[in-house]
Amino acid sequence: METTQVTVAVRGETSPGEVIAVVGSCESLGGWSHEKAVILHPHGNDGNTWTTIITVPKGVVAKYRYLKGFFLESKSAGGPYQVIVNMWETHQQPRTMSPTGSHQNIDDGQFGIHNEVNCVDSGWLTCQTEIRLRLHYSKTSPVSITKKKFKKSRFRIKLTETTTLEISMISANGYKSRHSQPECGNALEPSQWTEYNIHTMDPYNLELTFEFFEEDMGEHVVQGDAHPGFVGTACLLSSSFAESGKDFGVATLPIMGRNSRQTIGKVRVDYLVMRPIQGLHCDMSSSFTKYWKKRSTLDVGHRGAGSTHAAKHHRVRENTIASFKSAAQHGAAYIEFDVHLSKDSVPIVYHDLTCCISTKKKNDKTSLELIEVPVKDLTYDQLQLLKLAHAAAIKENNDKDLLDDEEEVDEHQPFPSLTQIFQAIPEHVGFNIELKWICQMKDGSWDGNLSSYFNMNTYLDIILSCVLQRGGKRRIVFSCFDPDICTMVRQKQNKYPILFLTQGISNKYPEMMDIRCQPLRSP
Structure with missing residues (x-):
C-alpha cells in the first residue's frame, strides 16, 4: 500500500515534563490507544508549537485527536509507555486527514479547537493512582484539640508532599479549585468541604504531612517566626491504606506540638483511593462524559x-x-x-440492597415466614433458585410477589x-x-x-x-x-x-x- 508522509503541527502550552501527542484510527496513529499515541516535539522559539511526521496510508481517511500528558518509560524492557492523559480533545467529530500525495503538511491551529469549537476534557486514570483526602464537618469538627491553651483557637491547615496536588473547596457559596495553597494553609469552615487530590505512581510510599496554624494570631505567636502561628503537624502514611484493606474510610491522626513530642489533639481525615480499571483499557475514539444535545424530553x-x-x-x-x-x-x-x-x-x-427469603415451600400457601438478607450475601445461582420477595413490599404487607411467582x-x-x-x-x-x-x-x-x-x-x-x-x-x-x-x-x-x-x-x-x-x- 502506498503511503504519505504527513507533517502535523499544533499549538498549545504545556507544563514542565508534559508533551502533546496525537492518536487516531489507523495503526500509525496508535489505533486510538493512548499507550501508542505519537509524541510531537516542540518547535520554534516559544516552545508552544508542536510537530511530528507520521506515515499513513495514501488516500485513506484517518481520524485523530490531540492529547496532553506525561509519557513515562515502561517498567518492563521494550514495553509501551505508561501514559498519563491530562487533557484531550473530545469533539464528537474528530479531526480527519485524507492524504493523496507523497508529502503533506497539516497545520491544526490551537490544541482543543476544531472547526472553531473548543472541546477538551480532563483525562482518566490510566496507570496512576489518585488519592483524595477530605476535611469536613459532616458529623463534627475534623480537628479536636486537647491542649488547653489552643482550646479556643481556630486553625488553618496545609498539606505538604512532593506529588502532583490539587486542592478543592466546596461550600454553599460556590466551588473553588486551586493547585497551590497559601503559605499558612486554608481555614476550616463548618459549611465547607476541603479536599486534597493527589496523583501518584507509587501510592503506598507517600508521607503526607498536615501542618496546623492558628487562624487568629495571638499571644502564642513567636516574634520572627518563619511561619507565624505554626502549632504542630500530623503525619499520614499512605501504606496504612494498604494495611487496612480499604479504599475509603477515616484515618484519625495525632497532632504533634511544634516544640515537643506531646500531642495537642487529633485530626479526622476521610480518604478515598482510586485506581485504574484492572485488565481493561479505554480507547480515545469517542467520549460522551460531557456531551449534551439539546432535544425534546425523553420517555x-x-x-x-x-x-x-x-x-x-x-x-x-x-x-x-x-x-x-x-x-x-x-x-x-x-x-x-x-x-x-x-x-x-x-x-x-x-x-x-436487601431481599426477603421465604421459608415456605412452593404451592404451600398455608404458612409464610420471611427473612430479610443482604443481596450481597447471596450468590448469583442462589438468587435464581430461591423464592424471594421485595423487602419494601413486605413492609407494606404486600406478599403478592411471593404468591404469584410459582410458574414464572x-x-x-x-x-x-x-x-x-x-x-x-x-x-x-x-x-x-x-x-x-x-x-x-x-x-x-x-x-x-x-x-x-x-x-x-x-x-x-x-x-x-x-x-x-x-x-x-x-x-x-x-x-x-x-x-x-x-x-x-x-x-x-x-x-x-x-x-x-x-x-x-x-x-x-x-x-x-x-x-x-x-x-x-x-x-
Whole structure:
C-alpha cells in the first residue's frame, strides 16, 4: 500500500515534563490507544508549537485527536509507555486527514479547537493512582484539640508532599479549585468541604504531612517566626491504606506540638483511593462524559415498565427482562434500573440492597415466614433458585410477589444479570444504570442496615468492565446517590457520563450524613 508522509503541527502550552501527542484510527496513529499515541516535539522559539511526521496510508481517511500528558518509560524492557492523559480533545467529530500525495503538511491551529469549537476534557486514570483526602464537618469538627491553651483557637491547615496536588473547596457559596495553597494553609469552615487530590505512581510510599496554624494570631505567636502561628503537624502514611484493606474510610491522626513530642489533639481525615480499571483499557475514539444535545424530553422506563412492588395490579414485575422489553415496546427511549453485585461478584439488576427469603415451600400457601438478607450475601445461582420477595413490599404487607411467582418464566424472574439485559434489549434503547451503594443517614443509621460493603474499586471495576465491553453504540448514562461512586466512575473511564442523584429537601426520605448530599438552603 502506498503511503504519505504527513507533517502535523499544533499549538498549545504545556507544563514542565508534559508533551502533546496525537492518536487516531489507523495503526500509525496508535489505533486510538493512548499507550501508542505519537509524541510531537516542540518547535520554534516559544516552545508552544508542536510537530511530528507520521506515515499513513495514501488516500485513506484517518481520524485523530490531540492529547496532553506525561509519557513515562515502561517498567518492563521494550514495553509501551505508561501514559498519563491530562487533557484531550473530545469533539464528537474528530479531526480527519485524507492524504493523496507523497508529502503533506497539516497545520491544526490551537490544541482543543476544531472547526472553531473548543472541546477538551480532563483525562482518566490510566496507570496512576489518585488519592483524595477530605476535611469536613459532616458529623463534627475534623480537628479536636486537647491542649488547653489552643482550646479556643481556630486553625488553618496545609498539606505538604512532593506529588502532583490539587486542592478543592466546596461550600454553599460556590466551588473553588486551586493547585497551590497559601503559605499558612486554608481555614476550616463548618459549611465547607476541603479536599486534597493527589496523583501518584507509587501510592503506598507517600508521607503526607498536615501542618496546623492558628487562624487568629495571638499571644502564642513567636516574634520572627518563619511561619507565624505554626502549632504542630500530623503525619499520614499512605501504606496504612494498604494495611487496612480499604479504599475509603477515616484515618484519625495525632497532632504533634511544634516544640515537643506531646500531642495537642487529633485530626479526622476521610480518604478515598482510586485506581485504574484492572485488565481493561479505554480507547480515545469517542467520549460522551460531557456531551449534551439539546432535544425534546425523553420517555424513560423506571425499573422497566414501572415500580410494581407496592402496586395492587401489575402485568410484569419490575427490574425483569420482561419489564424492560415492555418499556421498549411502548416507546421508551431509555430504561432505568439498579445494578449491584452478588456474593460471587456477578453484576445483577435489583432495586433494594436487601431481599426477603421465604421459608415456605412452593404451592404451600398455608404458612409464610420471611427473612430479610443482604443481596450481597447471596450468590448469583442462589438468587435464581430461591423464592424471594421485595423487602419494601413486605413492609407494606404486600406478599403478592411471593404468591404469584410459582410458574414464572425466565424473562419474568427477578435478579437478571447485567449481561442478560444487554443481550435481551435492543441497542436503540438507552440505559440509565443506577449504581447501588450504601448511604449513611444524618441520624447515624445506614441504608439497608449495612455499614460495610464491597471494596469500591473492585465493585466498580467489575460493573464498568461489563458495560464497556458490551455497550457498543447504545446510549448509556450512569447515576448514583453516593458522590464518591460518581467521582470514581468519572475517573475510571472516559466514555460515559455520570449523574449525581440528590433527593433535595424531603419529608419522605431522611437527610444524608455526607455534607455533599445535603440540600442547599437559603440563609
